[in-house]
Amino acid sequence: MTTTCIGKYSRSHLAERLLHLDGAPFSLKDYPFFYTIYNTDAQETLLKTARQVSKTCVETTACLLESGDTKEISKIQVGERIVSLGVDGATLLSAPVTWKSPRYQKPCVRITTRLGLVLEAGLEHPIRCWDRWVPAGKLTIGTRIASVRQGGRFTGTSRVLTQRSNDDCDTLPSECHSSIHQIHERHSPEYPLTYTKLAKYVEHFRGNEEYNQSLVEELALHLERRDIYWDRVVSIEKIGKQWCYDISVKDTESFVAEGIVTHNSTYCANLMIIDSIRIPHFKTLYLTPTKEQTSKFSNTRLTKTIHYSPHIRKNYIDTTLPNNVLLQVLKNGSLMVLSYAMDDPDRVRGNTSDRNLVDEVQDIHYEAVIPVVKECAAVSKYAYMDYCGTPKSMENTIEYLWGRSSRSEWVMKCEGCSSHQFIDSARSIGKHGVICIKCGKRLNVREGFWYDFAKDTRIKGFHVSQPMLPVNNEYQERWDRILDKLETYSESKFKNEVLGVSDAIGTRFISQDELLAMCHDYCIPESPPLDPEQVEECRFVTGGVDWSGGGSEYVSRTVAWVFGYTGDGRYRTLYYKIFPSDNPIANVEEVAKIFNACRCDIVVGDAGEGAVANSHLMRALGAHRMFQVQYGSFLKLLKWNKKDRYLVDRTAAIDSFMLVLKHQGCIYPNEAQMRLPFLDMLAEYEESTMTGQGGVSRKVWRHAPSTPDDCLHAQVFAWLAMKIARQDLELYDAN
């Protein structure tokens, strides 16, 4: 295919012709529903998918525990942490087992290595080779495979190694030679390359500035990754059916032929590459919540697909340039910028792009991040916006987008009763595959079409579940996993992870009853001045203002709140006002008037939306009693940036204020006056989000983008103002 005619073909056609994935030409044959998704001409798309992955081990397999001990897989329990190889195939990680199947029989192979390691595993069990994962049943003799050096065991799946490794066998695969070649053409090391020799090469290359030093550092990485041992397969025997367990391990999901999550990131990578070669000077901005997720995507999907697709590598890549995890530049001028943002969009701001691709969108804070991302494509004639993710609760970003999308489902016609249906509940799960919910006959998931349940929407939303994957319907052992999850998972977990349907709502920390219990029989005036009796017992009076997002598509208002700190350490609401959804500048004058009339000692304004409004307010109130606070994700929970604002960890600030509420630490006016503010406060719910750092999950506070929460934040700011007034900068740290 010549580069000049590429613009004529559809994306799916180009992807299947030009891209290689894990060593083979990419194909959509087993994912028939993806053709439409690749070729949609919608400007905004949403891909809502299920998450499910696992690997199969023979029951006597020894797992390496975090402690360094080993334990047979039959005795491992969900929640226990085991050591395994990360998706990059180069790092070890310790992560909890999240699911374990019942014991069952399946055909297995026994693999023996040069060092005498013996591995018995199911045919599909992924084994790490130099640059890709290969199913155990497809390994060939002579292949170098990764094993874990620590304790001398395979990656969590081997029997105990009794032999000590000797240095002759401890060599790097021949693929390492090409890296050396790239740095200096004339150097071709004698085979085999040992770690000792590699160290000498690295030392030599580092001593001469003429060599490409980033390639040298890449090579040097292999010296550091000495917990991986490249052993060689010497025999493979079929050992028939063995008793096995399937397990899932958190964060090790990107396996060969496994699961749709891999397909999600494959889709993102392919879309980016195909449009980058179709359209010269095309700019893509790719985003996940965390740096770890973005690096993982770049290393395991994007960079690999580019470099292992011969046509792309040959015609579009300048191989003399060092590889950059967060930037890909093609010879036709197209750019792919990779970034990350969970709550704070600052890293993204100011980019320009033609396509924004937001992955793992369920963990991204909609109002804080998405408008800034969209702004990046404001001047593009394409301005594509794509979202991918897995549902969690009914209230988060992905459900918000789904609700505003075409809500397209993969619809199949039943040959028994001629009815049309799609999969959104466990009723479609039969003994051997997807069934008709009316007559119980098997449905053919390959013969479906996308049907839009909402018309004329800007966002085209596709829902992809596990049961609709042909491979799950065509192999009983794969379907059995779905059946087992149906039995062992809670209903909402099954819906989320297997069906890709949102179910449970997030946890609320405070109840309506608890809020109502803080209401007292007093009124706040329509406008200041305040009732002197209310102010009398207060030692400090502070104000907080949450500025409206102004003109944005979600509901957001400017709210001003005034607290008085009482003798017994409670926060009395002396006054509040909710302004209509408007540009914050329009309200600055009145907000200033309120805080002045209430004689506030200190006022705090939100720096996120209100930099301009804050500077106006500061002029009106005086710099000595007005401070800006910027929400973010910070290690220190509350600190002055030594310039113009306090930096506050958002989760910690909301946690701390919620604790005040939990202990009935506020005094509110009568119920009628608190109706609206309480709705805002009840909109906030807790959710866990992956930060990716060692697979630790972190708590965050979210609200449905369609429900405002400004009254809560205005109170948090007024309460922070009180902390500043009292020079008490400690916050409660939940994480």
Ligand SMILES: [Zn+2]
């Ligand atoms: Zn039927």
